[in-house]
Amino acid sequence: MQIVRYAVGGVRHYGELESGDARIVRFQGDPFTGLSPTGHVDEVGDVVLLPPVEKPRIFGFAYNYASHVDETDREIPDVPVCFMKPSTAVVGPGDPIVYPADGEIVHFEGELVVVIGKEARHVKPSEAHEYILGYTCGNDVSDRVVQRRESAFGTLLIGKGQDTFAPLGPVIATGLDSSDLSLTTRVNGTVVQAASTADLLLPVPGIIAYLSRYLTLLPGDVIMTGTPSGVGPIRPGDEVEVEIEGIGVLRNPVVAENR
Numbered sequence: 091m092q093i094v095r096y097a098v099g100g101v102r103h104y105g106e107l108e109s110g111d112a113r114i115v116r117f118q119g120d121p122f123t124g125l126s127p128t129g130h131v132d133e134v135g136d137v138v139l140l141p142p143v144e145k146p147r148i149f150g151f152a153y154n155y156a157s158h159v160d161e162t163d164r165e166i167p168d169v170p171v172c173f174m175k176p177s178t179a180v181v182g183p184g185d186p187i188v189y190p191a192d193g194e195i196v197h198f199e200g201e202l203v204v205v206i207g208k209e210a211r212h213v214k215p216s217e218a219h220e221y222i223l224g225y226t227c228g229n230d231v232s233d234r235v236v237q238r239r240e241s242a243f244g245t246l247l248i249g250k251g252q253d254t255f256a257p258l259g260p261v262i263a264t265g266l267d268s269s270d271l272s273l274t275t276r277v278n279g280t281v282v283q284a285a286s287t288a289d290l291l292l293p294v295p296g297i298i299a300y301l302s303r304y305l306t307l308l309p310g311d312v313i314m315t316g317t318p319s320g321v322g323p324i325r326p327g328d329e330v331e332v333e334i335e336g337i338g339v340l341r342n343p344v345v346a347e348n349r
Contacts, residue, residue, distance in 0.1 A: 091106055091224075091263070091264040091265065092106065092107040092261040092262070092263050092337075092338070093105070093107075093121055093125075093224065093261060093262040094106070094107050094114055094139060094142065094260065094261050095139075095140045095141065095143070095144070096114065096138060096139050096140055097137065098138075102140065103117065103132075104116075104117045104120055104121060104125060105117050107134075107261055111338075112133065112134055112135075113132065113134065114131065114132045114133075114134060114137065115127060115131055116130040116131065121207070121223055122207065122208070122309035122310055123309075139183045139259060139260055140182045141181060141182035141185075141259060142182075142205065142258055142260075142261060143205060143262075143310050145177040145180070146177055146180065146205075146310050146312045147174070147177065147308065147310075147311045147312070148175040148176070148177065148256055148312050148313075148314065149172060149173075149174055149301060149311065149312070149313045149314065150172065150173045150174065150175060150250065151171065151172060151292065151297060151313070151314065151315055151316045152171040152173060152316065153166065153167050153171050153291075153316070154170070154291050154292055154315060154316025154317075155289050155291065155316055155318040155319065156289065156291060157285065157318050157319035157320075158316070158317055158319050158321065160319065161319045161320075161321070166291065170300050172301070173247075173250060174247075175230075175250055175251045175256050175314075179250075179251050179253060179254065179255045180257075181256070181257050181258075181342065182257070182259050182260075183257075183260040183340055183341060183342070184341060184342065184343075185254070185257065185342060186254065186342065186345040187231055187254050187255070187257060187330065187343070187344045187345070188252075188253060188254040189324070189326045189344055189346050189347060190233060190347050191347040191349050193233055193235075193347075194233075194235045195233070195234040195235050195323060196231065196232070196233050196234070196325075197231070197234055197322060197323055197324065198275060198277065198282075198321065198322065198324050198332075199229060199230035199231070199232060199317035199321050200227070200228075200274070200275030200283050200318075200332040201228045201229070201230050201273075201314045201315055201317050201332070202227070202228070202271060202287050202315045202334055203226045203227065203228035203313065203315065204222055204294055204297070204298070204312065204313040204315060205222070205223045205225065205226060205262050205310070205311075205312055206222065206298075206308065206309060206313070207221060207224075207309060208220075208221055208223075208309050209306060209307065209308055209309065210298065210306070210307040211302050211305075211306045211307070212302055212303060213298055213299050213302040214299060215295035215299045216295070218294065218299060219295070221298060221307065222294070223262060223264065223309075224262040224264040224265070224266065225262070225263050225268060225271075225336075225337055226258055226259060226260075226262050226312070226337060226340075227259060227260070227332040227333070227337050227338065227339070227340035228256065228257065228312070229275075229330060229340065229342065230250065230256065230317060231250075231252075231254070231256070231257070232249055232255070233248070233252065234249070235249075236248050237249025256314075257330075257342045258312065258340070259340045260337075261337060261338055263336050263337045263338075266336045266337070268293070269288060269293065269294075270286055270287060270288040271286065271287045271334055271336060271337075272285075272286055272334070273285050273318065273332070273333070274332075274333045274334075275330070275332050275333075276330070276331040277322070277328055277329070278329055279329075282322055283317070283318055283319070283321070284318075284320070285318035285319070285320075287315070290316060291316075292316075294315060297315060298313070301313070324344045325344065326344050326345055326346040327343075328343070328344040329343050329344070330342050330343075330344065
């Protein structure tokens, strides 16, 4: 099932994207409390696709692919390296990534994103699938200059948490096996990242077990699982695509901040 969140005439709905990606079967409710069909079908060309989750808590995992650790010239961490992004960082498919007016080096990071479906605490890896609603594509946009300055003092917020720095979408794909999905990132049509989620150092079940050991995960939380090697700069005028097998393509233009 491919769940989409979208707007028609300013009214927001959840629906299921039909095969062929041309029509959406409209639902009542939301995927966290229950969905029921309304009998109405919308044409994709008549709607505005929204971020698949509204104002989520966003958890991120850094250095979770050995290839990315190598390209940053670091050691593989002894413990998972986690951070959070504010909900205001989220944008949806087709929405612009705003390049900060004072930005110097801003990078893309294509990632598999987990969407939590129900409250989770002290979850075993073998049980993690019971708490996952589905998966979506994500781009952990990062201002490297600010990030490095913050990291030197043990913090990580502004470098990764600025408005529009967490594109998500286009759908929540349910029923996927996350153990070996191909992930491809393109900038202006050129492939810059190509990897498999099989290369995650801490796979999705371990991620959920680790987080839920220390805190309660809530329905609608999203977890950015980490990026493989190949990260690089973006500039205004670029277009970034993150494509993940079984989910689709998250496409966002980059625009200059207008102050």
